[in-house]
Amino acid sequence: MCKLAVIIPLYNKESSIVRAIHSVLEQSVDFQQLIIIDDGSTDNSLDVAKQFQDKRISVISQTNQGVSVARNKGASIADADYLCFLDADDQWEPHFLKEITTLIHLNKDASLFCTRYGEISEEGQYFIGNLVGISQGFRGELPDFFTAYQQNRCLYHPSASCINVRDFKLIGGFPEEVKIGEDIYAALQLALSGPVMFSANKSSTVFRNAENRTNVREKFIIPYHVEYFLDPANKDILEKNKTLKSFLLYNTIIFGLYAAQIGDKKQAFKMAKLLSKQSVMHSIIVFLGACLPKCFIHLLKKLRNKKTLSYEN
Numbered sequence: 001m002c003k004l005a006v007i008i009p010l011y012n013k014e015s016s017i018v019r020a021i022h023s024v025l026e027q028s029v030d031f032q033q034l035i036i037i038d039d040g041s042t043d044n045s046l047d048v049a050k051q052f053q054d055k056r057i058s059v060i061s062q063t064n065q066g067v068s069v070a071r072n073k074g075a076s077i078a079d080a081d082y083l084c085f086l087d088a089d090d091q092w093e094p095h096f097l098k099e100i101t102t103l104i105h106l107n108k109d110a111s112l113f114c115t116r117y118g119e120i121s122e123e124g125q126y127f128i129g130n131l132v133g134i135s136q137g138f139r140g141e142l143p144d145f146f147t148a149y150q151q152n153r154c155l156y157h158p159s160a161s162c163i164n165v166r167d168f169k170l171i172g173g174f175p176e177e178v179k180i181g182e183d184i185y186a187a188l189q190l191a192l193s194g195p196v197m198f199s200a201n202k203s204s205t206v207f208r209n210a211e212n213r214t215n216v217r218e219k220f221i222i223p224y225h226v227e228y229f230l231d232p233a234n235k236d237i238l239e240k241n242k243t244l245k246s247f248l249l250y251n252t253i254i255f256g257l258y259a260a261q262i263g264d265k266k267q268a269f270k271m272a273k274l275l276s277k278q279s280v281m282h283s284i285i286v287f288l289g290a291c292l293p294k295c296f297i298h299l300l301k302k303l304r305n306k307k308t309l310s311y312e313n
Contacts, residue, residue, distance in 0.1 A: 002104050003081045004097065004162070005033040007074035009067045013088035014044045016207070021052055023091035029098045031084070033058065035074040040064030045088070068174035068182045071158075075168060082113070083163045089207045090159035096203040099139075100162045103197040107141060111167040111194030112187060115203035117160035122208055126312045129154030131200055138200040145191040146243040148198070150250050153308050158183045160204035167193050181223025184251075188225055188244065192237070220264040222271060226252050230274045238278065249275065249282045256286035261297040265290045 006024050010017055017036075024034055034054070038046045038061040049059045062073065075083050084100060086092060096115065103113045118128040131138075132151040142148045149155050163186075171189040174182045190196070228234065229248050238245040256271035268290035276283035289297055 002101060002108065003079070004031040004084055004100070005035060005074075005078035005080035005082070006031055006084045006086060007071055007078065008034070008036045008086050008088055009039060009070035009074070010036055010041060010045050010049060010088045011039040011064070011067070011070075012041050012043045012045055014041075014048050016089040016209075017045055017048055019091050020086055020088050021049065021057075023093075023096075024086065025052075025054065026094050027092065027097045028094050029101050031097060032056065032080055033078055035060070035077055037062065037070040037074045039067065039070045066176065066179070068176045068178055072173040072176065075165075075173060078165075081165055083165060083168055085158045085161060085163075086204075087159045087206075089209055091205050091207075092159075093203045093205070095201070096160075099199040099201055099203045102139060103199055104162075106139065107195055107197055109164070109194065110141065110197045111164050112145075112156075112190040112196045113162040113164075113198075114156050114196065115160045115199040115201060116154045117157050117204040117206055118154075118202055119206045119208055127309045128202060128312075130308055130310055132308075134198070134200055136200060138198065140197065141195045142198050144243050145196040146188075146241070146247040149187075149191075150243075150247040154202075155198065156184075156187050157204070157206055159206055161187075163190060164194070175224055175228075178224040180221050181225040181227075184223065185225035185228060188229070188247075192241065192244070220259040220262060220267045222267060222274075223255055226255060226271070226274065230278060232277055245278065249279050253282055253285055253289075257289045257297050257300065260286075260290040260292070261294055261301065263294065 008020060034057045036049050036059045040063045046061055099115045100113050118126060120126050129152055167190055170193055174186050252271055252275055256268050259268040268286060272283045272286040275286060
């Protein structure tokens with residue numbers, strides 16, 4: 001039997017942590033540990049988490065150091081072969097761990113195990129990424145994670161994933177002192193280190209809470225995975241992995257246009273400059289996007305969402 005540890009980083013989520021914990025305790029497959037790392041919450045999150053009486057639960061408090069430090073601390077405490085992560089405002093379906101263990105049994109040596117997930121917008125609208133190049137009911141190894149990740153908006157999220165402890169240690173865990181992009185960076189590094197398993201069965205729900213996105217809107221930060229992999233010092237990685245390069249160029253355009261949409265043209269131009277070192281064409285797209293009216297970029301976003309997402313009432 002594979003040993004599973006669940007890690008929840010917690011910061012000021014008193015209104016949603018109960019839902020997250022219940023979704024773990026209601027799993028149809030057993031797990032060994034649920035480690036909750038409170039990252040210096042200033043509300044009642046810590047007290048709420050401590051109310052649960054279950055021998056598998058450990059609640060640990062630390063000074064505020066960021067989500068990566070919290071996740072890594074939980075991983076260092078875990079006595080397990082595989083680490084499953086869940087953000088404190090998200091929730092699993094009762095069959096999430098069953099899907100994960102099924103994938104593990106198919107290939108216990110894989111680096112990363114993911115399931116399809118849905119999302120709920122700030123306005124309460126449910127949506128899910130359409131499957132592209134992946135059949136309904138698929139369970140197995142992705143032939144090319146980077147291509148699949150570029151095509152599918154439901155492929156990877158920390159709250160719908162499980163990591164082989166061996167590979168988690170190999171990549172050094174989540175990069176610390178990073179505000180955005182630490183999860184995508186980890187996923188890309190894991191995919192470089194070994195196979196990625198995926199289940200097309202929707203098993204998790206991610207909540208896009210307004211409080212989580214306010215700081216991003218106020219000041220756009222270039223995601224860590226973009227800066228890291230587009231750094232000329234790491235050009236050998238992209239030269240050896242063409243589909244990783246394709247994903248990064250596409251992903252950087254998306255983030256660059258988002259920066260332009262929220263009015264941070266300075267960061268959009270900076271991302272265009274980063275892209276110019278790899279692809280002049282992709283750089284021009286972001287540069288032109290930064291010069292266009294916001295309404296035009298908003299229209300492009302709506303067209304992309306219509307093509308890649310399905311909405312439910």
